[in-house]
Amino acid sequence: MDLTVKIGDVVVSNPVGVASGTFGYGSEYEQLIDLKSIGALFTKAVTWEPRPGNRIPRIIETTSGLLNSIGLANVGREGFAKEKYPFLSGLACSTFVNVAGNTEDDYARTVEWLDEHAPLTGYELNVSCPNVKEGGLSIGGSARMVEAVTQRVRAVTDKPVIVKLTPNVTDITEIARAAEAAGADALSAMNTLVGMVIDVDTCQSVLPGKTGGLSGPAVLPVGVAIVYRVSRAVSIPVIGIGGIEGPDSALQYLLAGASALQIGTANFVDPTVTDRVLDGIRNFLSQHNLTAVSEIASLLDR
Amino acid sequence: MxxxxxxxxxxxxxxxxxxxxxxxxxxxxxxxxxxxxxxxxxxxxxxxxxxxxxxxxxxxxxxxxxxxxxxxxxxxxxxxxxxxxxxxxxxxxxxGKAFPEPTGSARPVLLAGGIGMGPMFFLATSLLSRDTNPVLILGARDSTLIPDLPLFERIDTIIATDDGSRGFHGTSIDALHSFEADGNDMNVEYFACGPMPMLQALAVHAEQTSRKCWVSIEQTMGCAVGACMGCVIPVHGGNGYARVCTEGPIFDSQEIAWT
CATH class of the missing domain: 2.40.30.10 (Translation factors)
Structure with a gap:
């Protein structure tokens, strides 16, 4: 049974990863699960400088979902290299640093710096950030900006570069093709959906920044549809993310065309969810007499 | 864990x-x-x-x-x-982190507001077994929210209700002031869990009287293991925020940037 997934030149041991922002830098979950069993760990976002994050409250539960506005709270590149890298570099699983920024330069210089001072398996670019040089427009909302950021990063590293797409766009396949054209090795689909909760007692938005990012089971069908469309628009691997909480939801992504997965919010609910999902994938392969994860997508009528 | x-x-x-x-x-x-x-x-x-x-x-x-x-x-x-x-x-x-040991010979004064009583019961029981002569001040809206527990027989307990339906008529902070006005204000250290306004009032009082004060903070949590950065509260120093789940829930009240 072949559970491996190839991202660029890297072979990831299995398709079940953990999503950026939900797994810290790995050590937080060390006592709760065997980190060797994870295919790939995507770190909390790292930015050039440390960021304190947003005002509170930062999270609120919604019906079958979680709305968050963390604000990329992180220790910055130097803090990452000093405090987080030693643990991550000792892990057996693949480790991708999620990188965020507000300009093309931010992404390129952060990746270049990390390549020299804290090299891991590769990078995932969080492009759901405002571009400060273009009036705060989301980088991920513009094919041109995604292409430019990806190109800049591609030029400074030989490691795999994954672009994490935002669903908050009109045509995600256009953005996906732009990332592929600029040299991305894979795409993560999707980041959180913009959402808002208003407290009817106070008549105010619960989150100080008004809106946040929605994750959890509520977004599963959105993510599956996005992976279905994106995987048909590009020829690089697509990593399915959004609402996976067990084997069934994970298999929906693989059937839709995902080559691999990331589990996010469900880690908070059940730290052993990654093991359950991997077992479910193994069972599914056996039941369908398949020998590789990559064959699952062929079962879905096009 | x-x-x-x-x-x-x-x-x-x-x-x-x-x-x-x-x-x-x-x-x-x-x-x-x-x-x-x-x-x-x-x-x-x-x-x-x-x-x-x-x-x-x-x-x-x-x-x-x-x-x-x-x-x-x-x-x-x-x-x-x-x-x-x-x-x-x-x-x-x-x-999360536990309450620290009381400092030196200070008498531990435990304040509980509403459902914040849970961790204070545990601390009270633990302190009783170590001969520290703690005081428990338990505040609630009214008498229907005050349980009757064997613990209250073993520890100096002051019950306060907002409506005066049981015990002291006033908040737990009012009861604390009354307790201290009776000459019990010498060498004490505060440990508290309850609503934020109560904890803040206690923090102000502790600062004015130069006493140590430890508070247990409640916050909506995502992962509860330090990964998601969702349950933070504003603090002095560091990057301005601390995770309640791993850096707390117990904080020195002077660390918190009360708003």
Missing amino acids: EHFSTPIVHNAPICERYHVMKLGWPPQFAPPLPGQFLTIQPPPGTGALLRRPFAVSDYDPLLSQIEIVYERRGSVTSHLAACRPGESLDILAPL
Whole structure:
């Protein structure tokens, strides 16, 4: 049974990863699960400088979902290299640093710096950030900006570069093709959906920044549809993310065309969810007499 | 930190809206300490997603049991209130930092506001076993939210209700001022859990009187293990925020940037 997934030149041991922002830098979950069993760990976002994050409250539960506005709270590149890298570099699983920024330069210089001072398996670019040089427009909302950021990063590293797409766009396949054209090795689909909760007692938005990012089971069908469309628009691997909480939801992504997965919010609910999902994938392969994860997508009528 | 399924051994109301639940604690696990908490995975059918945090209110090493006091107020706690002994819950524990030891010879004054009583009961029990002569001030809206517990026979307990229906007429902070005005204001150290306005008022009082004050903070939590950065509160120093789940829930009240 072949559970491996190839991202660029890297072979990831299995398709079940953990999503950026939900797994810290790995050590937080060390006592709760065997980190060797994870295919790939995507770190909390790292930015050039440390960021304190947003005002509170930062999270609120919604019906079958979680709305968050963390604000990329992180220790910055130097803090990452000093405090987080030693643990991550000792892990057996693949480790991708999620990188965020507000300009093309931010992404390129952060990746270049990390390549020299804290090299891991590769990078995932969080492009759901405002571009400060273009009036705060989301980088991920513009094919041109995604292409430019990806190109800049591609030029400074030989490691795999994954672009994490935002669903908050009109045509995600256009953005996906732009990332592929600029040299991305894979795409993560999707980041959180913009959402808002208003407290009817106070008549105010619960989150100080008004809106946040929605994750959890509520977004599963959105993510599956996005992976279905994106995987048909590009020829690089697509990593399915959004609402996976067990084997069934994970298999929906693989059937839709995902080559691999990331589990996010469900880690908070059940730290052993990654093991359950991997077992479910193994069972599914056996039941369908398949020998590789990559064959699952062929079962879905096009 | 352990993740395990464990049976409920006792579950009963202790007053209006508040319940106590005892759960099996595998004896091979390190015991929880006063101030630490656990999370419970919402049982199927509650419609809830995230694990719910509850402060540990007691630990019995002989019976290998832990206890929580919880308020019935949403779908998860309503479900918990209906659980029977023998049913199992999915637990993550022990989490967070514990209350520190009282400093030197200071008399520990424990303030509990409403459902904040849980961790204060655990601390009180723990301090009683070490000859520290603690005082427990328990504040609630009215008498229906005050349980009658054997613990109150063993510790100096002052009960305060906002409406005066039981004990001191006023808040727990009013009761504290009254207690200190009676000449009990010498060498004390505060330990508290309750609503933020109560904790803030205590923090101000502690600062004015130059006393140590430790507060247990409640905040909506995502992961409860330090990964998501969701449960922070503003603090002085560092990057301006601290995670309640791992850097707390117990804080020196002077660390917190009260707003």
